[in-house]
Amino acid sequence: MRLNFLSVFLLGNAQLPAPPAQPITLGEPLLYHAKVDSRTVRVALLEVDYGSEPARQRLRVQVAQSLTVRERIAQELLEQLLLPMGLMGLVLSALVYAGVLRGLQPLKRLEAQIERAGKRSHNAADPLPPIELTSAPQEVYSLASTINRLLEAVARGQQKEKRFLNDAAHQLRTPLAGLIGQTELALHESHEPQVRERLQKVLSAAQRSAHLVHQLLQLARSESNVPMQPLDLPQLACEVAREWTAKALAAGIDLGYEGEEHLSVLGHPLLLREALNNLIDNALHYAGRGATVTVRVYISAPSMAALVVExxxxxxxxxxMGDLFARFWRGSDKPGGCGLGLSIVEEIALRHGGETLAETAGKQGLRVGMRLPLAENPSLSAPTTRS
Known part of the structure; x- marks a missing residue:
């Protein structure tokens, strides 16, 4: 420390440099860098008055510190304070992360239950089971209860829709059957051309309505819960193809079966029979006279069987191609269809845990069907000859 009084050195280190050329304010410290023995130092300067009039005097005080010392002190502070604080921050971050994960576990369980319920449901027509949580915060319980109430409301709406569709189809079948019978009887008894023409139009409209009612009824049945059982898919396909042989011959169409002799799938016989009926009916209706229609059953993947009509x-x-399975979509204006047959095929395929397929066969034909999970790993057999 050096004391200056009228440029007289009193005490300290006389080598401390003077401040830079700038005004010095009395009573306010001045900080600046300087060189002492080729070392950079930080200097603090303060000038004060002391004494009384008329012998008032000014005292200059200078204090210098090497920057090396300052850097060493800063490094010690970093090592002694920041490093422990950083480690503490990491530990606290890990604890907070673990706490957040633990707090989100009930939501993860809720998500897993909804996902499992969705996988158990083959399609949107299956009601989802209620969500059950054994241990969870009150907020998550409230969320689960709200979701359960929503699922119940959706299930009730679906059941009402199915009952209405089923009841309406049942109620319409009897009067339509009577209308068709009476119209056919009137056609048989009438010999006037104009009357017969009008009766034929009435009969065609009644038959289309009856076909639509039948399709709606099958659609309602395909969307209900049905038991599954192992069955031989080629055997079922051959039986259904034989039932359509007479109608195919009357339409001038060659109908036959080609594919596996035995292939086991897990399904419902009536629903699969209805799906194949719709596929064959669609092919006979649109293929045209002189066409060839083939029912095929084959293995399309290691665990999937394909049932197609080509x-x-x-x-x-x-x-x-993407519109084939849309409800009420028709590929042509040819009379006789209602646009629900392939929609029913898709519903039945989804009910069995499978999927539908549609692709071009040959140059211009059509191959439509569905893929179904195999009941077991079958051994491949030689395809049968066309029947």
Whole structure:
């Protein structure tokens, strides 16, 4: 420390440099860098008055510290304070992360239950089971209860819709059957051309309505819970194909079966029979006279069996392949269809845990069907000859 009084050195280190050329304010410290023995130092300067009038005097005080010392002190502070604080921050971060994960576990269990319930449901028509949580915060319990109430409301709405569709189809079948019978009787008894023409139109409209009611009824049945059982898919396909042989011959169409002799799938016989009926009916209706329609059963993947109906008719444009299974969509204006047959096929395929397929067969034909899970790993057998 050096004391200056009228440029007289009193005490300290006389080598401390003077401040830079700038005004010094009395009573306010001045900080600046300087060199002492080729070492950079930080200097603090303060000038004060002391004494009384008329002998008032000014005292200058300078204090210098080497920057090396300052850097060493800063490094010691970093090592002694920041490092423990950093470690503490990491530990606290890990604790907070673990706490957040533990707090989110009930939501994870809730998500897993909803996902498992969705996997158990083959399609949107299956009601989801209620969500059950054994241990969870009150907020999560409230969320689960709200979801359960929503699921119950959706299930009730679905059941009402199914009952209405089923009841309406049942109620309409009897009067339509009577209308068709009476119209056919009137056609048989009438010999006037104009009357017969009008009766024929009435009969065609009644038959289309009856077909639509039948399709709606099958659609309602396909969306209900049905038991599954192992069955021989090729045997079922051959039986259904034989039932359509007479109608195919009357339409001038060659109908046959090609594929596996035995292949076991887990399914419902009536629903699969209805799906194949719709596929064959669709092929016979649109393929045209002189066409060839083939029912095929084969293994399409290691654990999947394919049930398809293939024809060499006019087919469907590639742009409309995605519309084939849409409800009430029709590929042509040819009378007789209602646009629900392939929709029912899709519902039945989803009910069995499978999927539908539609692709061009040959140059212009159509191959439509569904893939179904195998009941077991079957051994491949030689395809049968066309029947």
């Amino acid at each position: 024809d060499d008719g006019p087919g469907v444009p590639e742009a409309h």
